Amino acid sequence: MKPFDYVRPATVTEAVAAAAQPGAVYLAAGTNLLDLMKGGVSRPDRLVDVTHLDGLDGIERLADGSLRIGALVSNADLAHDADFARSYPAVAEALLSGASAQLRNAATVGGNLLQRTRCAYFYDTASRCNKREAGSGCDARGGENRTHAVLGWSESCIATHPSDFCVPLVALGAVVEIEGRAGRREIALDELHRLPGDTPERESALEPGDLIVAVRLPPAAREFAPHARYLKVRERTSYAFAVVSAAAALRIENGRIAEARLALGGVAAKPWRASAAEDVLKGVAPTTDAFQEAAWRALTDAKPSGDNAFKIELARRIVVRALTLAAAGTPARLPALPASPFASTSGAIHA
């Protein structure tokens, strides 16, 4: 690991100033960053440790009914918060389907949003990677790429964003609160991650020094609680990243879908909100035909970036199944194997 300076700021303002310097990065739990540093993929000159900052580890219900989650809340503490799991069951299920229990205990909300791709060529410093080293090329394009992107990719980069947590969050319209050199601002989570285009090395809308201080779920996000699921296909049943995942949330009134939310994971460089598919479902009855039409819409623009055409059909089926499960109702208990299509208690129906 390359040597670095360690800074422990006392306030958010000090943190922002320290991290705005070239070569500086924030350290939260470090579950992704230290791994990348050990492999020489990330080579920061300065670590700005935000874990000792006050006021960033609370979960707070605001007067308007929205929920504010501090950036330093651990993935496990959030998923196991009873009120949170009741109000946003698909988000809790997504969190518990990610990583391992040890990693969830350490990993933070802000860190989860900013985790880097798991593309093997990004991790292997002997390979060419436009994301790791701008302009060097992309060895994934002609390499082992069955798990790579099918939506929003470019010739420069076909990597995917690995987060489970972000998928239901983006479906529910989460907002990210950012402290920067010019003060506090907020953006939609959907606008945080960037598609690669010609500049895959620029992964987010954050500027130097920007610190994510909280994630907020708007008041309407709770209304989907009775019909919300996260479903994730992986290479093994636990402790694996998504090949494809989907978050589906429905508001059903008088037997019809008043509003639908749908997002996909494992398919693009960002959590992929499928707005066109949501529109198809508005005002119709929750039937398999409607779900298949929505799935078709969600993947209309998909194209393989390599040996991964199967992911497009897989994504359609996962969408139909996630919507079917959501329509059937959020289970009273989280399945023993969260988000798994193989969970014995998931009540899953084959799409």
Add this chain to the structure above:
Amino acid sequence: MNHSISLTVNGARRDFVLDDPRVTLLDLLRERLHLTGTKKGCDRGQCGACTVLVDGKRINSCLALAISHDGADILTIEGIARGDQLHPVQAAFIAHDGFQCGFCTPGQVMSAIGMMGEGQAGNDPERIRECMSGNLCRCGAYAGIVDAVLDAQGQMDESDQRRSA
């Protein structure tokens, strides 16, 4: 630049001067305190052999910078027995052959203790397999590990009931 930190390790306060911030909690435990029960397997957060409890929660000590955990309370495999009396999870691993070569065992035991503290597994083998998925065993002793954890969980539930009765 030197950094001073203090940790509580297995109940005793320990002070350190770090001349380099790159030291992980795992390396600090093994190299500075010679607590070599905590194992370095992959050193990348994938195998779970380095699992310890930090402030009561299980984490991978290989992916934790020691300097960032200034003030933390650490429990390692060396700190769970009472003299010659093994922790119930240790005894259950022996009773159920929950290991073969033994390299992953300290991490498995610490992870199981952490899991019981989280109260998420109960007596469901499927939940135990899911909640222990961060600990790999290359000998494949998983069947014995699940049996050991079920047994230990049952014993600890019983002793809780006796205490509250």
